[in-house]
Amino acid sequence: MTVNQIVSESGTSKGGFYHHFQSKDELLYVIHDYFISYVLTKAKEADSSSKKPTEKLQKIIQSFVKVFHLYKPHISVFYQESMYLKPEYTEEIKKKRDSYKNLIFKCLEEGREAGEFRPEVPVDITGMTILGMVNWTYKWYQPGGEKTIDEIGSIFVDLILNSLLTDSAKQKKEYQKFFLKSGLAEDKL
């Protein structure tokens, strides 16, 4: 996407564009900030809303998935254009992405220490797994598709918790709501 395309499709002009942004890179930075702020806020809320790592993780994942619904255009543009960002901006962006990553890692570590998450699965790989599976949704998620974003989020939560929780934690009544129902009614896949 060139600056000329941007200004023509948004109905302004080169002059107007560079009146508001120092450079094309700054626009990309602003776009990134738009959605990273959302997930960071939501993750911090989740972190302070409860003391149970399992609950926190569920909330983090659900809001993480939701961002791909709310800001799909922003995210697509970011991943398409971010390769050629100038170092000054990449650094700032990396900081925010790192602090998000660390929130997830911290939550996984807490769950492990609380004895709810299986101790034999390493926190770092699990963290990158979550980031990978959720971030990848920008490649295939279609708003208005057969599954809503909340349904997709619930499936992700089910998958992650089923592989993370210890057998005893899985039995807890208050966590049953995080698992997909395996009722008689077959899923209409």
Next chain:
Amino acid sequence: MTVNQIVSESGTSKGGFYHHFQSKDELLYVIHDYFISYVLTKAKEADSSSKKPTEKLQKIIQSFVKVFHLYKPHISVFYQESMYLKPEYTEEIKKKRDSYKNLIFKCLEEGREAGEFRPEVPVDITGMTILGMVNWTYKWYQPGGEKTIDEIGSIFVDLILNSLLTDSAKQKKEYQKFFLKSGLAEDKL
């Protein structure tokens, strides 16, 4: 990466480059073919090597992860530059990536029908989850890092099978080797 950089860093010339490739896009296509051929071959081998979906899935994931070790430079270049590929090449590439995706989906479907995989988790989302978590490794995997690629593969397999297998399938003796040991020896994370 410009053509000028490519030829200077590889010690040839513009003329030499365009003698071997029709265009810069063709080079990218060749690079992609290099590693997609590997995973496709391995996945087909896995598919015909056994009748048990669980075993097949384990082999597919393990070889899928391994490609990021064997061809990391190829894969990084591909994801960095593939945005601006001309349609003719994107189509060809998409075909191969789709056939890989379909192998995974088929395997998941078979496991579901065989009663080994939980029927309540949808095949399509699970498939995209696997593709996402594995494909994302190109962003963080470092050859020579603290975990080998086979260890990472085993962790992925453990996570996926733990969330996919039914309780009864998890008990099967021949599948125990796919799970991380939860021995007394604490993981040195």
Next chain:
DNA sequence: TGGGACAGACCAACCAGTCGGTCTCTGCCT
């Protein structure tokens, strides 16, 4: 009347791709 919001012609840099030319190896004719 002066300053912020915007317009759009313009520019320098850069890029993929071209094209005329050189160098070298091979095989064939004498």
Next chain:
DNA sequence: AGGCAGAGACCGACTGGTTGGTCTGTCCCA
């Protein structure tokens, strides 16, 4: 054997088009 022709490998100056960014100027409101 020696020379020669021609094909393929490779070179790099050049080009046409595109890009991010600038600059002069206009409009409008306080």
